[in-house]
Amino acid sequence: MxxxxxxxxxxxxxxxxxxxxxxxxxxxxxxxxxxxxxxxxxxxxxxxxxxxxxxxxxxxxxxxxxxxxxxxxxxxxxxxxxxxxxxxxxxxxxxxxxxxxxxxxxxxxxxxxxxxxxxxxxxxxxxxxxxxxxxxxxxxxxxxxxxxxxxxxxxxxxxxxxxxxxxxxxxxxxxxxxxxxxxxxxxxxxxxxxxxxxxxxxxxxxxxxxxxxxxxxxxxxxxAGDDVAAQLQRYRAGELDVTSEVPLVQAPRIRADEGSELHVAAYLGSYFYGINMQRAPLGDHLALRRALAMAIDRELIVDKVMNGLALPAYGWVPPGVSGYQAQLPDWARWPYARRLAEAQRLLADAGYSAAHPLQVEIRYNTHDDHKRIATVIAAMWKQRLGVQATLVNEENKVFFVHRRLGLTQIFRAAWIGDFDDALSFLDVLRAGNGRNDEHWHDTAYDALLQRASSQSDPAARAALLEAAERRALAAQPFIPIYWYVSKHLxxxxxxxxxxxxxxxxxxxxxxxxx
Structure with a gap:
């Protein structure tokens, strides 16, 4: 002991x-x-x-x-x-x-x-x-x-x-x-x-x-304490000088009561859903992965679920990284109605309908915010695509073991940059990286990262990394949802x-x- x-x-x-x-x-x-x-x-x-x-x-x-x-x-x-x-x-x-x-x-x-x-x-x-x-x-x-x-x-x-x-x-x-x-x-x-x-x-x-x-x-x-609401109570009681974050559901009241003490800033972090590329049918069909990604209304999630304490994400590398231009898929610039129509077409072309709905599983680790986001996304997929999503909540240690072993289909994930460089994010998707729980392997992607690593010219290096991100976005082994902001009292x-x-x-x- x-x-x-x-x-x-x-x-x-x-x-x-x-x-x-x-x-x-x-x-x-x-x-x-x-x-x-x-x-x-x-x-x-x-x-x-x-x-x-x-x-x-x-x-x-x-x-x-x-x-x-x-x-x-x-x-x-x-x-x-x-x-x-x-x-x-x-x-x-x-x-x-x-x-x-x-x-x-x-x-x-x-x-x-x-x-x-x-x-x-x-x-x-x-x-x-x-x-x-x-x-x-x-x-x-x-x-x-x-x-x-x-x-x-x-x-x-x-x-x-x-x-x-x-x-x-x-x-x-x-x-x-x-x-x-x-x-x-x-x-x-x-x-x-x-x-x-x-x-x-x-x-x-x-x-x-x-x-x-x-x-x-x-x-x-x-x-220590992962109960964010309890942490806020301790802060208000004068028992803490700094909080690790703030509870999203209380953001409006926090802005009203402690607005001058709330620090919100851009942060090198991404919240996304990983897709297990070893598991059918999503791992076999790009159209299905893309349809699910297109149908998520990120602006609604950020506004209503996150209470504005995040930024809608469509790419892999967050904005603001030194010497790098964040990449987006073409459809990210479309109005949501057009994205949704295209998602519906992709599912129909793949043979899914109300009579034959696509069934998926969203697995997430225990946290109120993860549950709320999963519930909202499952409802979007159900109401707008007819997709039936089963939610599976797991204790942290069990959840991460299942991710590593590939015992997932769609899973909640996040990545926080370890240093201010696009490679801190892009390397996670490289074949052989222990954090690549999507089990996505693409030799051309790996080759672009390798070429970038031997490139001394900053502009040429950035161009290779940007090309790698575009390739990952085109393959869609993940679904970006939002980019973090740091949020402390x-x-x-x-x-x-x-x-x-x-x-x-x-x-x-x-x-x-x-």
Whole structure:
């Protein structure tokens, strides 16, 4: 049984953050949820970080040089970096982390992010040893990384928690159990004080952090709970300073009562329905997939179901990605009446009618909003196409296992970009990607991504990626529904909050009034 340290009363400035579901781990190489990643950015620090406006900034590394046509990166660490226990932090700690994340024995959910590094793919596939990864410590404060091809987004990858350094003595002593109170040694602005499961994770200011002089908040509490309505109640009661999101059904009242505290901004996230391409009849018939996609009234969903807290989606890559023009199918520009008429024609031509209706299954994980959206879409398909949709609700863990195993037909899905680049979305559909639960394989699509990865000219690279997205949209292995916006309530006592496309916020950059 896992027993974690209790919380203790302490003095100093305190920031209380609603953080959604319980984090599955505080091990930076093994975590995957947004809630865990949020905490990791306070506990640890990578070579780079996401700036307040979403730009890449130096972090543990004060600078870097790029050579060999964009393939070789050399990083210089800041002087006198320390772990939270006072031990010296060196380049070897970053080497160990990167080799650990691609090691299949680690089971890192984000291992494929680092495929651009020489030998990473072979290591992840079990064909090479982790120590062959092309990452080297050139000295205590200098690190070098060699890529297979230029990757203009690579500096952004190094701001992802999966690349954060690892304290090797704790890993050697405790193994996978090192990321717990009393054991976890970190290098970020905060250290782990306590963890009360299904309640909160408490952080204390790390006085060993190189930039501690500019840290304003002494303590941070990440409060767990996936009941968004309950989180709002706690916010209104003064028990939270920031919410992870807001309940959609209460959006009108929130705008009226807390309008100045509501932060809504563009976000690198997509909500969609995946289609299992291995299962008939949808996997065999493009016309059926397209008809279902065309018949969804996204504007109605955003307006009535989402209460305006989203953007209608017709493409795969969200708008606003740096250096990229989001792609749309031609029919996205048609009036809804024309789209619906075409959807009805496609179904009729495929042999479906009121006497012989198409029957489908929509599977979703437990959440009130997922249920509401599925119910609305099923009603649209029934009333406008005669399609009979069965709704299947599953607990989160069961749902994701069924997705991976292909035991689905149509399933609720979402993707949040890990870095500000179109490839963060497009790579999910590549054959062999562990997140490709649609099981869609297209050699031409994969070839376009491969060509883009070896292209150093930004315009030519963008053109190849845009061509890949158009090919995916034409094949329709998914149905875009809406693009996320970030939506937080932030108390007036919190200052320094800056909205950005990745919705990344470091507690060290914030302050609170007493």
């Amino acid at each position: 896992l027993v974690l340290c209790p919380l203790t009363a302490q003095a100093g400035t305190l920031l209380r953050i609603g953080n959604g579901p319980e984090p599955e781990s505080l091990d930076p190489q093994r975590m995957s949820s947004v809630s865990a990643l949020n905490i990791a950015r306070d506990l640890y620090e990578g070579l780079t970080r996401i700036g307040a406006d979403g730009e890449i900034e130096p972090a543990a590394a004060w600078g870097w040089q790029i050579a060999d046509g964009g393939r070789r990166y050399t990083f210089d660490l800041r002087p006198n970096l320390r772990w939270s226990n006072g031990a010296a932090l060196t380049a070897q700690d970053f080497v160990a982390a990167l080799r650990r994340v691609v090691d299949p024995a680690t089971g890192a959910p984000y291992a494929q992010l680092f495929a651009p590094i020489v030998n990473a793919a072979a290591i992840t596939a079990g064909h090479a040893s982790p120590d062959t990864l092309a990452v080297w410590a050139l000295g205590p404060s200098r690190l070098q990384i060699l890529l297979k091809q230029p990757a203009p987004y690579f500096l952004g990858l190094l701001a992802h928690p999966a690349s954060f350094p690892i304290y090797l003595p704790a890993l050697a002593q405790y193994g996978r159990a090192f990321a717990r109170p009393g054991r976890l040694v970190s290098n970020g602005a905060y250290r782990l004080e306590a963890w009360r499961v299904e309640s909160q994770v408490a952080l204390q200011r790390n006085r060993q952090y190189w930039d501690d002089a500019h840290t304003q908040i002494d303590r941070v509490q990440y409060v 932030v108390k007036p006592r919190v200052h320094g909050w800056r909205d950005n496309l990745l919705d990344v916020h470091y507690s060290k950059d914030l302050g609170v009034d007493g």
